[in-house]
Amino acid sequence: MTEPLAVVGAGAAGCGVAYALREADFDVTIFEKSRGVGGRAATRRRNGCYYDLGANYIKPADDRTETLLTSLGTDGLVDIDAPVWTHDASGQIRRGDREEAHKWSYETGLTQFAKRLLGEAAATVEKGVEIARLERTADGDWAGWQLFDTTDTAVGRFETVILTPPAPQTSGILRRSQWIDARRRQLVEAIDAVPYRTIRSVLLHYPFSIEVPYYALVNGDREHPVGWLSREECKPGHVPDGESLLVVQLSPAWSEEHYDLPTERAGRRVAQLVAVLLDDSRLADPDWVDTQGWRYALPDVRVDEETVRSAEDEGLFFAGDWVVGEGRVHAAFWNGVSVGERVAEGHK
Ligand SMILES: Cc1cc2nc3c(=O)[nH]c(=O)nc-3n(C[C@H](O)[C@H](O)[C@H](O)COP(=O)(O)OP(=O)(O)OC[C@H]3O[C@@H](n4cnc5c(N)ncnc54)[C@H](O)[C@@H]3O)c2cc1C
Known part of the structure; x- marks a missing residue:
């Protein structure tokens, strides 16, 4: 039995x-x-967009993960080609110096993995x-x-x-x-x-495309309120042509302080931060926003x-x-x- x-x-x-x-x-x-x-590899669908609200992609550190992903089916499996750059506390953006590994997601989002x-x-x-x-x-x-x-x-x-x-x-x-x-x-x-870091993700949608040479920015010195910013449109299938959807993950300090701020207000605050960081005033005014709080985002030990x-x-x-x-x-x-x-x- x-x-x-x-x-x-x-x-x-x-x-x-x-x-x-x-x-x-x-x-x-x-x-x-x-x-x-x-779980935290979560995807949401809205207004014709798919977006990964927690984990952005699977970046295998070894061959066995790539072999597994292939065995689960390559149909709809996508690799993000564009690089990850960095920004620091002052908002200075620099080309990333790490060699780019594969960053896997799926056309209909990372939840496909589960x-x-x-x-x-x-x-x-x-x-x-x-x-x-x-x-x-x-x-x-x-x-x-x-x-x-x-x-x-x-x-x-x-x-x-x-x-x-x-x-x-x-x-x-x-x-x-x-x-x-x-x-x-x-x-x-x-x-x-086991302590956990808290991260609030804020999604900002724009009815126009954003022309920058990177997929994402990561805050190297951990001193900027924007810990991570990425462009869902770099994942094939996620965002209709001519639109942009930014995934902004706020630093643990910002996230804890603003964890319960209502979506629209959090969206406005974060859009301002992003407009300054990317030096593009259009970005202060997204046409829709979404948020997800991750009280237990990442374990520290x-x-x-x-x-x-x-x-x-x-x-x-x-x-x-x-x-x-x-x-x-x-x-x-x-x-x-x-x-x-x-x-x-x-x-x-
Ligand atoms: C904002 C963010 C960005 C990240 N970026 C990346 C990235 O780019 N790449 C990467 O590899 N990783 C990333 N991670 C980390 C990655 O998402 C996690 O390490 C991984 O998904 C953890 O998987 P898990 O199964 O251990 O836990 P979880 O994914 O948390 O799964 C636990 C499950 O248990 C369920 N659950 C909880 N309590 C109960 C209960 N009482 N009864 C029943 N069910 C319950 C939950 O709903 C959940 O589905 C990120 C995480 C966050 C939050």
């Missing part, structure tokens, strides 16, 4: 777990609190289900985990559970869980020690590995960018794969 296994979160790490288990003897259910998959992985994996995805807590349960010769949603309704019993939300959300689940074991507190402490693996003998695993200490889609994905492979190995 196939064993039921739960993954919490359908971001890159959760999809990595499901992908690794696609041929193993598990009945995999992924619980995802959002209505979509991909969709394609799940298309290969034999997993059931329960969207719109937020897991609030776990309960360690023993029943006759069965021992495992019962999962509860935010209405405290039990959504299933599983021998193996893999938690993949960002560290602060994973720690919240553990805090609320019923598991009388010293490891619960040790895990909460270790996971709470990696969780203590020994502690985070201490409950694996009870069937409790963790995966995600905070487990590897690298806020990258491919890093989270491969961490999910390695956890999935460990689970499968232990099951043999």
Whole structure:
């Protein structure tokens, strides 16, 4: 009989777990609190544009990621040719000096990565289900985990559970869980020690094209309120010809201070910053704006590995960018794969 296994979160790490288990003897259910998959590799569609609101692209550090992307299908897979330049605190723009690697997305947005992985994996995805807590349960010769949603309704019993939300959300689940074991507190402490940077993304659309020689600007000295600015029109399929859509990611300091500023006001402020930075007064007046706040955008360190693996003998695993200490889609994905492979190995 196939064993039921739960993954919490359908971001890159959760999809990595499901992908690794696609041929193993598990009945995999992924619980995802959002209505979509991909987590922080998120795409939105509006007024004929596709735009990546969180991660901008997958920049593989190794051949295996490129091989994987190819195996998932090259139809609609796009590489961003134009370079990334830099700007500093004073707004001085300079040509980037790093050698350009591939920067992959999809014509219909980066969320395709998760969709394609799940298309290969034999997993059931329960969207719109937020897991609030776990309960360690023993029943006759069965021992495992019962999962509860935010209405405290039990959504299933599983021998193996893999938690993949960002560290602060994973720690919240553990805090609320019923598991009388010293490891619960040790895990909460270790996971709470992973700080995250907050980033607010502001999208600015213009009914005209912006002629600059770069795809994006990154703030090298981390002293400018604009941490990152990129042009979605450099991704084939994202923006109709003759239009521009800027993705502006604000610095953690700006983002925290203006996290709750309403969209229109945040858009106006950021458009002013961008008009000055790019020395183009037309940019102060976008025809529409959108925003997305990422309270837990990027982990700054990696969780203590020994502690985070201490409950694996009870069937409790963790995966995600905070487990590897690298806020990258491919890093989270491969961490999910390695956890999935460990689970499968232990099951043999
Ligand atoms: C603004 C920004 C820009 C970035 N730019 C890049 C980039 O260009 N390239 C790059 O490689 N990386 C980039 N990153 C980092 C990258 O997006 C992340 O490192 C990666 O997507 C993390 O994947 P994950 O699966 O670990 O977590 P997530 O993607 O956060 O997935 C966790 C999932 O768990 C779900 N969840 C949370 N709590 C619960 C719950 N209680 N119950 C059920 N589901 C739950 C969430 O909804 C989410 O779908 C960026 C991130 C941000 C925010």
